[in-house]
Amino acid sequence: MWQTVLIVLLLFGMAGCAPANREELAKQVLAIDPEFNAVLEKYRDLSSRIETYQRELALKRSTTERAIAQMRKDLAVTAASVRAKTAEVKKRMEPDQKRLQLALSMSSEELQAKRLQRASLGRSIAQLKKALTSKDATWTDQERARQQAQLDEMLRDTARFDKEMQVLKEHLRILKIKLLLIKL
Numbered sequence: 001m002w003q004t005v006l007i008v009l010l011l012f013g014m015a016g017c018a019p020a021n022r023e024e025l026a027k028q029v030l031a032i033d034p035e036f037n038a039v040l041e042k043y044r045d046l047s048s049r050i051e052t053y054q055r056e057l058a059l060k061r062s063t064t065e066r067a068i069a070q071m072r073k074d075l076a077v078t079a080a081s082v083r084a085k086t087a088e089v090k091k092r093m094e095p096d097q098k099r100l101q102l103a104l105s106m107s108s109e110e111l112q113a114k115r116l117q118r119a120s121l122g123r124s125i126a127q128l129k130k131a132l133t134s135k136d137a138t139w140t141d142q143e144r145a146r147q148q149a150q151l152d153e154m155l156r157d158t159a160r161f162d163k164e165m166q167v168l169k170e171h172l173r174i175l176k177i178k179l180l181l182i183k184l
Contacts, residue, residue: 093182100182104175111168118161125154 006047009142106132128151132144 096182097179100179102173104172104179106170107168107175111165111172114161114165114168118158118165121154121158121161125158126153128154 026040030040128147132147132151137144
C-alpha cells in the first residue's frame with residue numbers, strides 16, 4: 001500500500017515538472033512496484049483500443065463525408081435532369097392550353113358583344129314602349145300595329161340573346177374548368 005502511495009506521489013511530483021519520457025517513468029515505478037506492470041499493460045491495451053476506435057471513427061467520418069459530397073453532387077445532377085424533363089413535358093401541354101386560352105378569349109369577346117347588342121336592344125325596346133304608351137303619339141292604327149309587331153320582334157330577339165348569353169356563360173365556365181384541369 002505504501003508503495004502505491006509513493007508511486008502516486010512520484011507521478012504527481014513529476015507532473016508538475018517538465019514533461020518526462022513515459023517509458024522512463026514506467027521503469028522507475030516498476031522498479032519500486034513490479035505488480036503495477038499489470039495495470040500498465042491494461043492501460044496500454046485500453047489506450048490502444050481507444051486509438052483504434054478513434055481511427056475507425058476518423059475513417060468512417062471521412063468515408064461518410066465523401067459519400068455525402070457525392071450524394072450532393074448526384075442530387076444536383078438529378079434535380080437538373082428532373083427540371084429539364086419537367087419543362088419538356090410541360091411544353092407538350094402548351095398547344096392544348098393555348099387552344100383553350102384562345103377559345104376562352106374568343107368566347108369572352110363574343111359574350112361581351114352579345115351583352116352590348118342586348119343592352120342596345122333593351123334601350124330600343126324601352127324607347128319603343130314609351131312611344132307606344134305615349135298619349136302624344138299620333139299614329140294610325142296601322143302604324144301602331146307595325147310598331148307593336150316590331151316590339152314583339154325585338155322582345156323575341158331579347159329572349160334569343162338571353163338564351164345565347166346563358167349558353168356562352170356555361171361554355172366559358174367549362175373552358176375555365178378545362179384550363180384549370182390541365183394546368184401543370
